Amino acid sequence: MTVLIKNVRLYGAGDPVDVLLADGEIREIGTDLGIVDTETVDGTGQILLPGFVDLHTHLREPGREDTETIESGSAAAALGGFTAVFAMANTSPVADTAVVTDHVWRRGQEVGLVDVHPVGAVTVGLAGKQLAEMGTMAAGEAGVRLFSDDGHCVYDPLIMRRALEYANSLGVLIAQHAEEPRLTGGAVAHEGPTAARLGLAGWPRAAEESIVARDALLARDAGARVHICHASTAGTVELVKWAKGQGISITAEVTPHHLLLDDSRLETYDAVNRVNPPLREAADADALRRALADGVIDCVATDHAPHAEQDKCCEFAAARPGMLGLETALSIIVQTMVEPGLLDWRGVARVMSENPARIAGLDDQGRPLAVGEPANLVLVEPDISWTVRAKELASISDNTPYEAMTLPARVTATFLRGRVTARDGKAVGKERR
Numbered sequence: 089m090t091v092l093i094k095n096v097r098l099y100g101a102g103d104p105v106d107v108l109l110a111d112g113e114i115r116e117i118g119t120d121l122g123i124v125d126t127e128t129v130d131g132t133g134q135i136l137l138p139g140f141v142d143l144h145t146h147l148r149e150p151g152r153e154d155t156e157t158i159e160s161g162s163a164a165a166a167l168g169g170f171t172a173v174f175a176m177a178n179t180s181p182v183a184d185t186a187v188v189t190d191h192v193w194r195r196g197q198e199v200g201l202v203d204v205h206p207v208g209a210v211t212v213g214l215a216g217k218q219l220a221e222m223g224t225m226a227a228g229e230a231g232v233r234l235f236s237d238d239g240h241c242v243y244d245p246l247i248m249r250r251a252l253e254y255a256n257s258l259g260v261l262i263a264q265h266a267e268e269p270r271l272t273g274g275a276v277a278h279e280g281p282t283a284a285r286l287g288l289a290g291w292p293r294a295a296e297e298s299i300v301a302r303d304a305l306l307a308r309d310a311g312a313r314v315h316i317c318h319a320s321t322a323g324t325v326e327l328v329k330w331a332k333g334q335g336i337s338i339t340a341e342v343t344p345h346h347l348l349l350d351d352s353r354l355e356t357y358d359a360v361n362r363v364n365p366p367l368r369e370a371a372d373a374d375a376l377r378r379a380l381a382d383g384v385i386d387c388v389a390t391d392h393a394p395h396a397e398q399d400k401c402c403e404f405a406a407a408r409p410g411m412l413g414l415e416t417a418l419s420i421i422v423q424t425m426v427e428p429g430l431l432d433w434r435g436v437a438r439v440m441s442e443n444p445a446r447i448a449g450l451d452d453q454g455r456p457l458a459v460g461e462p463a464n465l466v467l468v469e470p471d472i473s474w475t476v477r478a479k480e481l482a483s484i485s486d487n488t489p490y491e492a493m494t495l496p497a498r499v500t501a502t503f504l505r506g507r508v509t510a511r512d513g514k515a516v517g518k519e520r521r
């Protein structure tokens with residue numbers, strides 16, 4: 089099957105070209121490629137980028153298929169321009185054995201809209217007590233390469249030290265949800281003037297930063313790599329910068345919501361704004377934006393966290409933390425980073441595709457737009473805006489914090505190994521290809 093993308097600008101720069109996709113690869117790049125018997129996609133006025141890679145997605149299958157499934161989450165991912173996502177291990181049962189991780193991988197391949205790479209748990213049941221069999225998961229069909237207890241912190245320093253040593257010997261990566269639980273008991277919001285006034289129990293920045301500092305030192309001593317999930321504070325930025333300066337193998341991600349939103353959103357007590365780590369202050373969001381621009385923070389990750397209506401439309405402190413993110417990620421990055429001049433489109437490719445692919449060790453994603461490379465691609469219309477309506481999103485759940493907001497830029501098509509997986513707002517399942 090071949091697809092011809094006509095008249096598109098690569099990385100949003102230079103003159104428009106035609107790009108021919110065949111046999112899963114970029115076959116030809118040129119002008120006036122007039123191939124017959126090909127599906128043609130008009131790229132006029134649009135930008136071609138490598139497909140996005142999300143290191144942090146919650147797909148809720150197995151266990152909470154009422155809120156998201158691998159199928160619905162894959163559709164959301166394809167519509168958001170993603171060609172690979174990492175599905176976190178906090179499912180039910182927990183993805184702490186190869187039985188679960190291989191199942192998630194196979195189901196993702198069956199659906200065929202995006203490569204769903206399972207994240208394996210670091211500890212059995214995410215309980216933080218006993219290391220999971222990372223080696224078996226890594227050796228399984230899914231070839232698990234990213235491990236995390238996300239949702240929970242690997243808080244015990246001895247367990248974390250052993251996990252880093254074990255991961256190092258396996259050549260895999262630990263991603264840490266940095267939250268010192270002794271500092272966040274009962275916490276539901278960022279500790280600061282807003283939470284104090286609203287009467288919400290606070291999550292201090294130090295709960296995140298103390299774990300980031302500790303894990304940087306543990307990674308240094310183990311000679312291991314460590315990845316920081318959803319960095320949320322200006323202090324985390326400073327610590328990651330310091331650790332990188334020391335030559336420590338540390339990487340970090342930031343979510344679109346921590347770049348755009350801050351704790352002033354809590355005034356309404358609408359639990360759609362409850363998330364871990366919590367929305368911080370405007371100065372933190374500003375520091376995160378600058379850190380993403382200058383490379384201290386390596387990449388964007390959505391932390392797409394679907395929740396049922398009954399778990400969100402309730403008292404703030406009773407609600408589950410988390411918000412949708414896959415279908416709005418690009419638009420939020422354009423609004424917070426591209427429009428203010430902090431990133432160009434080449435930079436968007438770097439933080440949403442190339443860097444996450446490199447961090448996770450995917451050799452078929454985040455590749456250059458060049459002949460012979462895998463055709464994992466996204467086509468973006470930069471000059472339109474759209475209004476977010478939860479009911480129109482592919483996710484089963486509705487907990488988007490951007491409801492009714494008008495956002496810039498939109499994904500118009502996504503290609504996985506040369507096949508169209510999303511086009512003009514519709515996910516394109518296998519049966520329609």
Ligand code: NCD
Pocket residue numbers: 146178238239240265362363364365391393394408409410411
């Ligand atoms: C996530 C979830 O719902 O699984 N929630 C969240 O607030 N981010 C867990 C997590 O990423 O910590």
Ligand code: ZN
Pocket residue numbers: 238239240265317318364365
């Ligand atoms: Zn987390």
